[in-house]
Amino acid sequence: MAKPKTRKSLQVFDEELRQFHMQGQWGVEELLVRSIGGPRPKGKPFLWKWETVYSKLLEACEVLPESFTARRSLLFANPGLPGHGSTHTLLMGIQMIKPGEVAWAHRHTMAAIRFVIQGDGKAYTAVDGEICPMENNDLILTPQWTWHDHHNPTDKGTLWLDALDVPLIIGLNVPFYEPYPGNQVQVLREKPGDYLQRRTAAARPTWEAAKKESFPLCYRWKDIEPQLRALAERPGSPYDGVSLEYVNPMTGGPTLPTLSCWIQLLKPGERTRRHRHTSSAMYFVVRGQGATTVEETSLEWGERDSFVIPNWAWHEHKNRSKIEEAILFSINDIPVMNAFGLYREEPENSLHTTNAPQVPAPSQVNG
Numbered sequence: 006m007a008k009p010k011t012r013k014s015l016q017v018f019d020e021e022l023r024q025f026h027m028q029g030q031w032g033v034e035e036l037l038v039r040s041i042g043g044p045r046p047k048g049k050p051f052l053w054k055w056e057t058v059y060s061k062l063l064e065a066c067e068v069l070p071e072s073f074t075a076r077r078s079l080l081f082a083n084p085g086l087p088g089h090g091s092t093h094t095l096l097m098g099i100q101m102i103k104p105g106e107v108a109w110a111h112r113h114t115m116a117a118i119r120f121v122i123q124g125d126g127k128a129y130t131a132v133d134g135e136i137c138p139m140e141n142n143d144l145i146l147t148p149q150w151t152w153h154d155h156h157n158p159t160d161k162g163t164l165w166l167d168a169l170d171v172p173l174i175i176g177l178n179v180p181f182y183e184p185y186p187g188n189q190v191q192v193l194r195e196k197p198g199d200y201l202q203r204r205t206a207a208a209r210p211t212w213e214a215a216k217k218e219s220f221p222l223c224y225r226w227k228d229i230e231p232q233l234r235a236l237a238e239r240p241g242s243p244y245d246g247v248s249l250e251y252v253n254p255m256t257g258g259p260t261l262p263t264l265s266c267w268i269q270l271l272k273p274g275e276r277t278r279r280h281r282h283t284s285s286a287m288y289f290v291v292r293g294q295g296a297t298t299v300e301e302t303s304l305e306w307g308e309r310d311s312f313v314i315p316n317w318a319w320h321e322h323k324n325r326s327k328i329e330e331a332i333l334f335s336i337n338d339i340p341v342m343n344a345f346g347l348y349r350e351e352p353e354n355s356l357h358t359t360n361a362p363q364v365p366a367p368s369q370v371n372g
């Protein structure tokens with residue numbers, strides 16, 4: 006007669022599975038249950054005061070007299086994401102090059118943008134050989150895998166905002182990096198606009214493969230500001246005010262495949278409505294004074310301060326001045342969320358407070 010089998014305990018079985026490098030789903034179900042009601046914001050709301058950043062940058066010029074292959078950039082480390090970045094997908098910082106200095110050429114799979122803080126139009130970034138002059142509030146793209154070096158032939162320090170998709174690229178484990186072969190600087194084209202003019206204008210060479218992305222695009226403040234001003238009297242978005250996205254003119258799509266840049270204007274005294282979305286963002290105050298409330302934290306900002314809004318965190322903006330407008334530059338990871346159908350937005354006081362998926366309209370269901 007066979008002995009009656011005693012049932013193995015789940016605990017013993019789980020241990021056995023571990024030895025075979027397996028795990029029962031019941032052990033990780035906790036992760037799913039925890040996501041009822043949506044994710045928790047990744048990282049903390051935080052603000053970096055310009056006064057501190059600038060004084061540390063000046064110190065960095067002393068302690069790091071030459072940047073060589075590195076960059077003299079002070080990166081914003083989210084206090085809730087040690088060692089990861091400014092948000093879970095984005096890394097932002099402020100870079101400075103001294104008079105006469107060159108930051109050597111390299112390329113990487115991380116895409117980057119530069120938003121100029123102090124530039125007289127004679128300092129420049131070179132992207133795939135194209136000279137991109139840096140003037141205050143200009144935006145210059147260094148798309149993934151484009152060669153870039155920074156040059157300061159002037160007698161004043163040049164400063165700009167750097168933003169990259171570093172945490173995303175690291176998370177996907179696709180970092181590639183290459184110093185420019187044999188030299189410190191790239192071979193440059195003759196004059197600014199040489200490369201772009203022939204490829205992104207209304208007519209293009211027929212003998213070259215038509216390319217849509219990875220152009221070293223430059224968005225001049227002298228073009229962007231009038232556009233923003235022209236819309237200043239419109240109501241804009243109830244959540245973001247009069248807000249413009251920097252568009253890739255060839256695709257009509259976002260600034261870059263992994264990140265998007267916005268410029269937004271808050272009217273004197275304007276207070277936006279509260280909402281949250283699955284994208285995260287880093288902000289830089291171009292002009293004005295105000296506060297952005299993120300969850301329970303009030304981030305009080307002034308000119309040139311930087312701050313972070315983690316994803317899925319409730320937030321609203323307020324322009325504290327009754328007379329002056331406020332202008333905010335920001336970068337976000339909306340293109341990543343959109344690429345995978347993961348962009349969700351929730352307005353305050355909505356019926357969907359439990360974060361239930363919104364029922365798609367029939368037209369969406371049928372494609």
Ligand code: GTQ
Binds near residue numbers: 078098100113117167
């Ligand atoms: O200027 O090339 O802040 O490669 C971080 C990585 C700047 C740059 C950063 C970079 C750069």
Ligand code: FE2
Binds near residue numbers: 111112113117153
């Ligand atoms: Fe770089």
